Amino acid sequence: MTTTASTETTEATRMSTAPAPLPPRPARASSTVAAARRAWRQLTSMRTALLLLFLLALASVPGSFLPQRGLNPVAVQQYFTENPSLAPVLDRLYLFDVFAAPWFAAVYLLLFVSLVGCLGPRIRLHAKALRTPPPAVPRVLSRMPASDRWESAATPREVLDAAAAELKGWRSVRTENGISAERGYLRETGNLLFHVSLVGLLVGIGMGGLLGFQGTVLVKEGEGFANTVLSFDDIKPGRRFDPARLVPFNFVLDDFRATYDEGGRALTFDADLRYAEGPDDDLEPVNVRVNHPLEVDGAKTYLLGHGYAPKVLVVDREGNELTQTVACLPQGPTFLSTCVIKVPDAAGEQLAFEGVFTPTTVQDPESRRVTSVYPAPENPALTVLGYRGDLGIDSGAPTSVYNLEDRSRLEPIGDGETPVRLAPGETWDLPGGGSLTFVETTEWATFQVTQDPGKVVALVASIGMVLGLCLSLFVRRRRVWVRVSPAGGGAPAGRTVVEVAGLARTGPEAFREEFDGLSGRIRSTARPVSEEPA
Amino acid sequence: MSSTALAGLSDDLLFASVLLYALSMLAFAGEQASRRSRRVAVAADERVAQRAAAAERTRVMAGSGGPSVPAPPVTVAAPADAAHSRAGRLGMLFTVVGAAVHSGSILTRGLAADRVPWGNMYEFSSAVALTAVVCFLVLVATGKVDRGLGAFVMVPVVLYLGLAGTVLYTAAGPLVPALDSYWIKIHVFAAVLSSGAFMLSGVLALLYLLRSKHDSLVAAGRPTRFPVSMGDALPSAPVLDRVSYAVIAFAFPIWTFAIIAGAIWAEAAWGRYWGWDPKETWSFITWVLYAGYLHARATAGWKGTKAAWIGVAAAAALVIDYYVVNIFVVGFHSYA
Numbered sequence: 001m002t003t004t005a006s007t008e009t010t011e012a013t014r015m016s017t018a019p020a021p022l023p024p025r026p027a028r029a030s031s032t033v034a035a036a037r038r039a040w041r042q043l044t045s046m047r048t049a050l051l052l053l054f055l056l057a058l059a060s061v062p063g064s065f066l067p068q069r070g071l072n073p074v075a076v077q078q079y080f081t082e083n084p085s086l087a088p089v090l091d092r093l094y095l096f097d098v099f100a101a102p103w104f105a106a107v108y109l110l111l112f113v114s115l116v117g118c119l120g121p122r123i124r125l126h127a128k129a130l131r132t133p134p135p136a137v138p139r140v141l142s143r144m145p146a147s148d149r150w151e152s153a154a155t156p157r158e159v160l161d162a163a164a165a166e167l168k169g170w171r172s173v174r175t176e177n178g179i180s181a182e183r184g185y186l187r188e189t190g191n192l193l194f195h196v197s198l199v200g201l202l203v204g205i206g207m208g209g210l211l212g213f214q215g216t217v218l219v220k221e222g223e224g225f226a227n228t229v230l231s232f233d234d235i236k237p238g239r240r241f242d243p244a245r246l247v248p249f250n251f252v253l254d255d256f257r258a259t260y261d262e263g264g265r266a267l268t269f270d271a272d273l274r275y276a277e278g279p280d281d282d283l284e285p286v287n288v289r290v291n292h293p294l295e296v297d298g299a300k301t302y303l304l305g306h307g308y309a310p311k312v313l314v315v316d317r318e319g320n321e322l323t324q325t326v327a328c329l330p331q332g333p334t335f336l337s338t339c340v341i342k343v344p345d346a347a348g349e350q351l352a353f354e355g356v357f358t359p360t361t362v363q364d365p366e367s368r369r370v371t372s373v374y375p376a377p378e379n380p381a382l383t384v385l386g387y388r389g390d391l392g393i394d395s396g397a398p399t400s401v402y403n404l405e406d407r408s409r410l411e412p413i414g415d416g417e418t419p420v421r422l423a424p425g426e427t428w429d430l431p432g433g434g435s436l437t438f439v440e441t442t443e444w445a446t447f448q449v450t451q452d453p454g455k456v457v458a459l460v461a462s463i464g465m466v467l468g469l470c471l472s473l474f475v476r477r478r479r480v481w482v483r484v485s486p487a488g489g490g491a492p493a494g495r496t497v498v499e500v501a502g503l504a505r506t507g508p509e510a511f512r513e514e515f516d517g518l519s520g521r522i523r524s525t526a527r528p529v530s531e532e533p534a
Numbered sequence: 535m536s537s538t539a540l541a542g543l544s545d546d547l548l549f550a551s552v553l554l555y556a557l558s559m560l561a562f563a564g565e566q567a568s569r570r571s572r573r574v575a576v577a578a579d580e581r582v583a584q585r586a587a588a589a590e591r592t593r594v595m596a597g598s599g600g601p602s603v604p605a606p607p608v609t610v611a612a613p614a615d616a617a618h619s620r621a622g623r624l625g626m627l628f629t630v631v632g633a634a635v636h637s638g639s640i641l642t643r644g645l646a647a648d649r650v651p652w653g654n655m656y657e658f659s660s661a662v663a664l665t666a667v668v669c670f671l672v673l674v675a676t677g678k679v680d681r682g683l684g685a686f687v688m689v690p691v692v693l694y695l696g697l698a699g700t701v702l703y704t705a706a707g708p709l710v711p712a713l714d715s716y717w718i719k720i721h722v723f724a725a726v727l728s729s730g731a732f733m734l735s736g737v738l739a740l741l742y743l744l745r746s747k748h749d750s751l752v753a754a755g756r757p758t759r760f761p762v763s764m765g766d767a768l769p770s771a772p773v774l775d776r777v778s779y780a781v782i783a784f785a786f787p788i789w790t791f792a793i794i795a796g797a798i799w800a801e802a803a804w805g806r807y808w809g810w811d812p813k814e815t816w817s818f819i820t821w822v823l824y825a826g827y828l829h830a831r832a833t834a835g836w837k838g839t840k841a842a843w844i845g846v847a848a849a850a851a852l853v854i855d856y857y858v859v860n861i862f863v864v865g866f867h868s869y870a
Contacts (some may be wrong), residue, residue: 057822064812291715302805
């Protein structure tokens with residue numbers, strides 16, 4: 001590195017923490033290689049990186065305004081229903097899967113290629129800079145951005161000793177008539193740490209996407225769950241996920257509780273479980289609530305949602321008692337929930353009931369419509385219409401337990417228009433035989449089980465990012481030179497001319513003050529002429 | 535004191551702080567106006583100035599019979615000078631007292647609800663505004679900017695806090711269960727701190743753009759009109775640029791930390807550390823834009839105006855992150 005004053009000054013005005021660009025290599029290679037090299041240099045240039053950064057920000061925007069499949073598939077479905085002509089077009093552009101879209105991946109992968117391409121040479125340069133001593137004292141110090149010069153009564157050696165003591169902690173080289181010192185190498189180290197950590201973060205996220213697993217399951221009070229792929233209602237396995245890696249554990253949901261304030265806002269949710277790490281282990285009680293998942297060997301079980309599951313007793317025409325607990329789906333904050341009760345095993349004709357469960361029931365006296373005014377079960381009711389006939393579930397086609405999909409062979413019980421409202425313990429004697437009893441109110445909870453082996457990598461990388469950022473933003477790079485020479489001309493013998501100069505390679509605005517403080521301290525310790533005893 | 539009384543006190547203190555900030559804004563504006571008139575007087579045709587000075591002297595020294603000596607035009611500005619420093623000091627006083635009262639409002643809010651005072655949008659906005667004001671006071675106290683900037687900084691603060699206290703106002707109450715975690719102390723505090731600083735830097739970047747526009751018009755000898763004409767009351771463009779950068783450099787690592795703390799919390803609450811929820815997405819966009827700003831400021835051809843526009847865009851993304859996402863987009867973060 002050259003150390004002439006002019007080069008250093010340009011360097012001082014450069015705000016970048018980046019090392020000086022490499023000198024162009026002689027173009028001896030063939031034209032294809034040259035073109036490739038040019039393309040590579042273009043890709044790894046800061047300008048390209050900047051454009052890719054903005055592109056990444058821009059590409060994320062539609063993901064926040066359009067419903068996303070990964071986040072809310074129901075909303076996507078609804079969007080399709082509301083915008084039948086536009087939705088397929090958007091879908092083809094991956095606008096409902098923005099963060100899994102090839103074009104989104106293209107942007108961030110290019111950004112990371114550019115980043116890695118940039119990092120390699122910078123790490124090499126920085127490693128070299130760490131081994132290189134600070135540049136020798138330039139010939140003309142007065143041309144530096146900050147400089148000072150005075151005559152001292154101390155010997156050159158004393159002045160240099162004082163300066164060396166002041167420059168403790170700086171990387172410095174001392175010769176007989178000067179010191180070169182530099183400080184702030186941690187800035188670039190931090191910068192590189194930040195960017196390397198960024199790559200590490202991407203690796204962690206990628207590991208989660210490939211090897212992770214996520215499944216959700218609805219469990220009613222009193223029911224159990226075993227952690228196998230088939231037990232889940234919905235799973236999102238990573239592309240390289242091995243089902244054998246699912247942590248074997250099981251639990252029973254004993255009790256779910258929710259409390260609400262007077263306005264019906266939820267105050268707490270929690271679930272009492274008993275769980276075992278293996279099929280032969282004893283069940284241990286555990287309380288799972290929001291922000292407090294159950295953790296078994298890297299698999300975490302979260303309490304995700306909840307709802308009501310009225311327990312009903314159906315008696316068919318032949319007097320068979322069929323007990324069911326039906327998970328009803330909440331439709332809003334007061335937990336008016338839709339319920340479908342299917343009784344395929346009823347003797348004779350199959351039975352079905354459809355209606356709503358209302359935890360705190362209020363019925364409009366005129367329209368007879370029931371609503372719920374509070375989410376807790378203060379005055380629960382099950383209000384249903386009944387059907388007899390063929391449920392259409394014996395064909396083998398998959399059906400939902402939450403819907404009556406095929407009504408073609410179902411006949412309404414009664415007039416089919418007036419629903420029957422049942423409080424706990426009440427029974428509806430069905431016209432034509434049989435009965436339906438609303439036995440009691442129970443609850444259900446949904447749980448999400450996740451395994452993410454990339455999580456720890458991502459966390460470590462994140463810590464590296466913050467640490468690196470702080471270093472790269474707050475450490476300042478400075479260079480200082482000190483030169484001593486015997487005073488010439490008419491000065492008394494033994495006097496020393498001291499010259500101090502410095503430059504700020506980053507953060508120049510605070511430098512002047514720092515420099516003046518430093519040179520002032522050297523001056524006062526190394527006896528300036530004025531303070532010499534007369 | 536009962537929690538209802540504390541909540542009432544908190545609301546009163548907020549109102550008082552808005553009033554104090556408004557007064558400080560007026561005082562700073564008064565200082566600017568008198569400075570401006572002084573500059574105009576100094577810059578005016580010397581003969582006019584001298585004539586004014588002479589007229590003044592004749593009036594003041596009428597009857598003294600002293601010889602008429604031409605006085606430098608500075609004397610004309612002297613009374614205005616004193617007035618402007620008085621107005622500026624008053625502005626600082628109002629700002630400091632306003633910030634203290636504002637802190638009291640936030641503190642009593644926390645006591646009334648018996649939790650951290652940043653549990654909903656109203657409380658969050660109030661805390662962000664306080665952070666911005668404190669950042670500005672720190673910048674003035676450390677000599678990084680002139681207090682005269684207060685005239686421009688306090689305008690958005692008053693508007694923002696006024697809107698927060700009316701449109702976003704929510705009565706003191708407990709947190710929704712998802713927020714009931716010690717992470718709310720860490721994640722949201724970091725978000726408040728960085729957002730307050732980012733908002734301030736956004737204002738500074740806008741002022742920088744105003745000043746640069748003003749400077750380039752003046753350099754070209756073209757007339758400036760409002761709002762560009764306000765540029766000459768602002769600190770110089772390099773100062774605004776530097777301070778805006780310093781504020782962003784302070785806030786960016788905190789913002790990064792806030793996002794990471796949020797991810798750790800999300801992992802504990804929702805079972806995944808990142809899920810592209812709209813709030814997460816906009817925090818990410820904001821982060822990327824500020825990262826872009828920091829890179830742009832170090833890249834030839836992107837420094838100055840271009841970098842400042844990126845800073846403005848990033849602050850806009852932050853506003854979208856908090857307000858547009860909370861109010862118009864349904865996501866996991868829809869609480870208040």
